[in-house]
Amino acid sequence: xxxxxxxxxxxxxxxxxxxxxxxxxxxxxxxxxxxxxxxxxxxxxxxxxxxxxxxxxxxxxxxxxxxxxxxxxxxxxxxxxxxxxxxxxxxxxxxxxxxxxxxxxxxxxxxxxxxxxxxxxxxxxxxxxxxxxxxxxxxxxxxxxxxxxxxxxxxxxxxxxxxxxxxxxxxxxxxxxxxxxxxxxxxxxxxxxxxxxxxxxxxxxxxxxxxxxxxxxxxxxxxxxxxxxxxxxxxxxxxxxxxxxxxxxxxxxxxxxxxxxxxxxxxxxxxxxxxxxxxxxxxxxxxxxxxxxxxxxxxxxxxxxxxxxxxxxxxxxxxxxxxxxxxxxxxxxxxxxxxxxxxxxxxxxxxxxxxxxxxxxxxxxxxxxxxxxxxxxxxxxxxxxxxxxxxxxxxxxxxxxxxxxxxxxxxxxxxxxxxxxxxxxxxxxxxxxxxxxxxxxxxxxxxxxxxxxxxxxxxxxxxxxxxxxxxxxxxxxxxxxxxxxxxxxxxxxxxxxxxxx
Amino acid sequence: xxxxxxxxxxxxxxxxxxxxxxxxxxxxxxxxxxxxxxxxxxxxxxxxxxxxxxxxxxxxxxxxxxxxxxxxxxxxxxxxxxxxxxxxxxxxxxxxxxxxxxxxxxxxxxxxxxxxxxxxxxxxxxxxxxxxxxxxxxxxxxxxxxxxxxxxxxxxxxxxxxxxxxxxxxxx
Numbered sequence: 001x002x003x004x005x006x007x008x009x010x011x012x013x014x015x016x017x018x019x020x021x022x023x024x025x026x027x028x029x030x031x032x033x034x035x036x037x038x039x040x041x042x043x044x045x046x047x048x049x050x051x052x053x054x055x056x057x058x059x060x061x062x063x064x065x066x067x068x069x070x071x072x073x074x075x076x077x078x079x080x081x082x083x084x085x086x087x088x089x090x091x092x093x094x095x096x097x098x099x100x101x102x103x104x105x106x107x108x109x110x111x112x113x114x115x116x117x118x119x120x121x122x123x124x125x126x127x128x129x130x131x132x133x134x135x136x137x138x139x140x141x142x143x144x145x146x147x148x149x150x151x152x153x154x155x156x157x158x159x160x161x162x163x164x165x166x167x168x169x170x171x172x173x174x175x176x177x178x179x180x181x182x183x184x185x186x187x188x189x190x191x192x193x194x195x196x197x198x199x200x201x202x203x204x205x206x207x208x209x210x211x212x213x214x215x216x217x218x219x220x221x222x223x224x225x226x227x228x229x230x231x232x233x234x235x236x237x238x239x240x241x242x243x244x245x246x247x248x249x250x251x252x253x254x255x256x257x258x259x260x261x262x263x264x265x266x267x268x269x270x271x272x273x274x275x276x277x278x279x280x281x282x283x284x285x286x287x288x289x290x291x292x293x294x295x296x297x298x299x300x301x302x303x304x305x306x307x308x309x310x311x312x313x314x315x316x317x318x319x320x321x322x323x324x325x326x327x328x329x330x331x332x333x334x335x336x337x338x339x340x341x342x343x344x345x346x347x348x349x350x351x352x353x354x355x356x357x358x359x360x361x362x363x364x365x366x367x368x369x370x371x372x373x374x375x376x377x378x379x380x381x382x383x384x385x386x387x388x389x390x391x392x393x394x395x396x397x398x399x400x401x402x403x404x405x406x407x408x409x410x411x412x413x414x415x416x417x418x419x420x421x422x423x424x425x426x427x428x429x430x431x432x433x434x435x436x437x438x439x440x441x442x443x444x445x446x447x448x449x450x451x452x453x454x455x456x457x458x459x460x461x462x463x464x465x466x467x468x469x470x471x472x473x474x475x476x477x478x479x480x481x482x483x484x485x486x487x488x489x490x491x492x493x494x495x496x497x498x499x500x501x
Numbered sequence: 502x503x504x505x506x507x508x509x510x511x512x513x514x515x516x517x518x519x520x521x522x523x524x525x526x527x528x529x530x531x532x533x534x535x536x537x538x539x540x541x542x543x544x545x546x547x548x549x550x551x552x553x554x555x556x557x558x559x560x561x562x563x564x565x566x567x568x569x570x571x572x573x574x575x576x577x578x579x580x581x582x583x584x585x586x587x588x589x590x591x592x593x594x595x596x597x598x599x600x601x602x603x604x605x606x607x608x609x610x611x612x613x614x615x616x617x618x619x620x621x622x623x624x625x626x627x628x629x630x631x632x633x634x635x636x637x638x639x640x641x642x643x644x645x646x647x648x649x650x651x652x653x654x655x656x657x658x659x660x661x662x663x664x665x666x667x668x669x670x671x672x673x
Contacts, residue, residue: 056549056569056612057548057549058546058547058548058549059546059547059549060546060547073544073546075544075546076546081543081544081546082543082544084544106608106609125544160545160547161547165570165607166552166568166570166571166573167547167569167570167571167608169607169608198545199545200545200546200547200548201545201546201547202545203544203545203546204546221545222544223541223542223543223544223545224542224543224544224545225542226542226543226545229545230552231551231552231553232552233553233556239542240545241542
């Protein structure tokens, strides 16, 4: 792919095109040194997908933008690639396989998935391709919402040809400059290495904008003069075109929500992220529970390495419903605890990995915590009422103890052992009306608090930054905030649970 | 995520807009990207047709068709690991090699379909290489022994019939 095109006066381009020199250019040369370090760094741009269409009939590049969805060029699938907008929606005509997270194709890292469905645009060379099953071990690339600007530098990645290779085994990348910006597309020219080109097999690949320490998708490569690519006879015209995606946010999100059936009234839909910095749902969306249940998360089966999974407490029936999967499967445990009107609180009261249940009774300000052996610890703490119960290992002692958040004063009251009376730690954090959340934001082994603010749907994680300051992320657009360690990584991240209207 | 939730709540509106768009385009399809236009570059979709096969056929008399990209015609030089194919009667049609063709193979497997008449021998490399060949009436496969001269086609045929080479497959 974007690979380096020799300068016009490179020896192999210069002079009379004799049969011998021409033939040489058409054949694999000795393992040519890349002209500018054009192989992508190992493991970088792992969201880039290689697409095999029709078992060796065609090949393209794409990008994972969601565990279920690859964005790529419609030309890759259209009967006539020069007319990409003629591509019909539906399953691809030719069996198509996407390889994701395997930037060195000689390895077995990453995942291979079939494409189940194509959702093309009718106004530009673009298609969303749905995977049969989600890819959860590669972080998708976020789609930028800011239009490309003339003169801007974008990085293009692809599995297409290089100067000497027909089908390379490694992902390549190069920097391109934006020359022109039109309504649905941009013109780009390779800048580093000089003369880099979009070659056959690169179409559909991401043109990326570097924002801070991550990349955002700014456009999707479409067509190219392929100057300098293996087998290309083009010598004069330069550059490539890429399809804009910055204006398609609503369309992309609409398509992304399609694999799920319409959300039934009252059914809770869970949007979970593995990144406390990202506003993208990195996990497949699923449904679990139904209003009026209160969402919970925990490691109910205590499996080591396993992450937190959903639960729900129905305050009208005082029953817990727990599941050990993150795919919306049916509840695996169902039992009563507490009394109607109680508020659930869960934690590792006995240490270890297993999350146990408990309740806080607003009418009496009583905690009732159920242990692994079925015994219950009860004590009074706080004022009851609208005080919200929380739990965590506040002091790295090896087990969780309760706490309370007073939303009227934005004050946390924490205890370091299950006792009544005065709290061991009291401090203010957040604003009046916030919802408390807890978690181990940085993997330290100590639980920190945080708050979720409905205005702007923002999570504030206390002490999450390396210097101990608060980090924030806007995630979702209202709903029940949840936090958990979905992957078993040791770090807690956020989610939002939305009841169907 | 943020947008998603907003879209979900306003799904009906967005759906209507999308439908309108489809109808409009369906009524008046816009042919975009005609390949012949001087100012429109072609799509860079890999089609696995052998790069510049026509020109190579003119220069070397070998018809390279398509493959998986892991077998490429190469200059016969001193680099190690080349697969050599020998064809008879190409002094004029192949002024470069007079019927001696070298291929570089990469990756775990390689496949190349081609048409080269009167192939009578090969020099193997480190890959397990198979030739699919054809006479006027029969298709036959020959295994090329690793790293040594191997008679194939007419040299290995009890009746001395002339074979064309149609496909090379290689496995590491």
